[in-house]
Amino acid sequence: MKKMAMNFLTKRNLLSPALRLPLPAAQTSMALLCNRQLHLHSLQVPGWNISNEDGKLKLQRAWKVKSFIKGLELFKHVADIAEAEGHHPDLHLVNWNNASIDIWTHSIGGLTENDFILAAKIGSLDVEPFLRKKAAKN
8 A cells, every 4th residue: 555545544433444444424523524624635645536526526536448358457446446435436437548537525515534435545556557658758
């Protein structure tokens, strides 16, 4: 697991994401985060961006994948994490090689700490086998 993700989770007195069991929704933090919390949490999930879509804040991340099949394989790994967490992101595979993920808590229409935990866990995946290689510069 990447060090940043571990720091984010251990600072909140949580177990390693790989070991933490999902809690029933009633026991998790379902409060919308304030701007200061959003900023601090966003620093701990590199590669993720906060966007505002129709007044709803979401975490977003995008990749160029090698192929349509590689995009689906990436999403299978994401789905395994999401199922274990009981928290399901929106997955998008567009134009065969543009994979993206939106994370937000649908029930309250914004971002909670659980969204950042899920982003950190997804961020710990080794995505290199699924991604297109960048063209070499001359």
